[in-house]
Amino acid sequence: xxxxxxxxxxxxxxxxxxxxxxxxxxxxxxxxxxxxxxxxxxxxxxxxxxxxxxxxxxxxxxxxxxxxxxxxxxxxxxxxxxxxxxxxxxx
Numbered sequence: 001x002x003x004x005x006x007x008x009x010x011x012x013x014x015x016x017x018x019x020x021x022x023x024x025x026x027x028x029x030x031x032x033x034x035x036x037x038x039x040x041x042x043x044x045x046x047x048x049x050x051x052x053x054x055x056x057x058x059x060x061x062x063x064x065x066x067x068x069x070x071x072x073x074x075x076x077x078x079x080x081x082x083x084x085x086x087x088x089x090x091x
Contacts, residue, residue: 003064011057018047023061026053 001016008019024032025048036042053061 001068003068004061007060007064012051014047015044017044019061021045021048022051022053023058026058 004019005016008014008016012019021032021034024030032048034042034045
């Protein structure tokens with residue numbers, strides 16, 4: 001995450017949280033859910049709006065992810081186990 005934060009601050013002057021939300025929103029027909037327990041936790045939302053990632057930025061983000069995420073967790077992590085199936089232990 002340090003590499004993405006550095007990129008976000010250098011390229012956009014924003015924290016990685018804004019870059020991450022913008023990246024999700026720029027994927028197309030998606031929704032970025034923001035889990036907040038207090039209103040003040042929503043304050044950074046404004047940093048994700050009013051700009052878009054260009055193709056160069058998308059490529060750079062994907063490269064950073066390829067270089068740093070060596071053992072990604074798939075969507076099956078969030079799915080409930082099938083009846084009678086035990087969920088694998090977290091890594």
